[in-house]
Amino acid sequence: MIIPVRCFSCGKVIASDYKQFKEKISELSAGGKKPTPKMIVQTLDDLHVERYCCRRMILSHTDLIDEVLPFS
Amino acid sequence: MPLKIIESSERFIRFSVDGISPSIANALRRTLVNDIPKLAIENVQFHHGQIRDTEGNVYDSSLPLFDEVVAHRLGLIPFKTDLKMNFRDECSCEGKGCPLCTVTYSINKLGPSEVLSSDLQAVDNPDLVASDPNIPIVKLSEKQAMLVSAEAILGRAKEHAKWQATSGVSYKYHREFTVDKEIFEQWELIKNSCPDAVLKEDKKSITFTDDVPHRQIVQLFEAKGVRIVEDDTRFVFKFETDGSLNALEVLDYALKRIPQRINTLLDSVVSTD
Numbered sequence: 001m002i003i004p005v006r007c008f009s010c011g012k013v014i015a016s017d018y019k020q021f022k023e024k025i026s027e028l029s030a031g032g033k034k035p036t037p038k039m040i041v042q043t044l045d046d047l048h049v050e051r052y053c054c055r056r057m058i059l060s061h062t063d064l065i066d067e068v069l070p071f072s
Numbered sequence: 073m074p075l076k077i078i079e080s081s082e083r084f085i086r087f088s089v090d091g092i093s094p095s096i097a098n099a100l101r102r103t104l105v106n107d108i109p110k111l112a113i114e115n116v117q118f119h120h121g122q123i124r125d126t127e128g129n130v131y132d133s134s135l136p137l138f139d140e141v142v143a144h145r146l147g148l149i150p151f152k153t154d155l156k157m158n159f160r161d162e163c164s165c166e167g168k169g170c171p172l173c174t175v176t177y178s179i180n181k182l183g184p185s186e187v188l189s190s191d192l193q194a195v196d197n198p199d200l201v202a203s204d205p206n207i208p209i210v211k212l213s214e215k216q217a218m219l220v221s222a223e224a225i226l227g228r229a230k231e232h233a234k235w236q237a238t239s240g241v242s243y244k245y246h247r248e249f250t251v252d253k254e255i256f257e258q259w260e261l262i263k264n265s266c267p268d269a270v271l272k273e274d275k276k277s278i279t280f281t282d283d284v285p286h287r288q289i290v291q292l293f294e295a296k297g298v299r300i301v302e303d304d305t306r307f308v309f310k311f312e313t314d315g316s317l318n319a320l321e322v323l324d325y326a327l328k329r330i331p332q333r334i335n336t337l338l339d340s341v342v343s344t345d
Contacts, residue, residue, distance in 0.1 A: 002137065002145075002208060002210065002211070005145050005148035005149060005207055006148050006233075007239070010239045010240055011233055011236045011238075011239040012239040012240065012312070013148075013150060013204050013207065013314050013315075015204075015208055016204045016206040016207050019206060051240060065136060065137075065210075065211050066211070069136050069211055069213045070213065072134055072135060072213065072216070
């Protein structure tokens, strides 16, 4: 729905990093390019999201809030 | 019990403690995880009904997320914390809530917009803002508005994870890799890429440590000609905070907190004679 505030496992705040991550990934995929796994790893490292519990929070998230917004 | 800080920044610290047993190291870890006080929102009041702006436009107070979901998200937001504040149940107001133990926040936001943690404004305490300004709380569509007041109090993580100031608290033994220069010939490569990891060096051998992890050192674990010694009396800790408190402040508080916790145990032991 909307990105969880904290990582479920360790409690690190990841909600603010998700936004930056999305911006960087859309920058990387400008012009129809696909970001390589290495680029994604680098992006997460730069955001100091190092543990895999926090990484899955960001990588596996689907933002659906805009889909339900018209129905509230 | 010398404590040495290896690296520290506002939100991260790595330090080593000498001459302690694993039980003491674990006591410190558990104190860091669940016994550090910090501010978090405990009570939230939503305004239900119509909300009007200054021009008289009417907005609806319904949100795309349930109120309890929004309240939960508000609770998880870290705020800059003043440790001089009182716990509510120990305060002179006897749990009613007063400026010594409570910080009141309010949100007043009109749609269409995204409500962020920076929209939480502290009444009377302009310093105690959200330590991360860009946490999304909820999104508002057109003709929606949010009018909320919330009370934040001090608490400890053993009661609820929203009061957890630290994350990723871990420790390991101090480890030394003594490399025989004749057998393991790539030692110079490691020395050049991480010179801080070198403890001592002579003609025949060189000793590294992985107190600060480094990608190059990993290869020493399975290499021939390397002797690995772990010291089970020397612990290397690391943790990060969520910004509500400084990492050093947290460590300082934890070290003072351990004797208090042990005294609580001692006081509760009653002799049988």
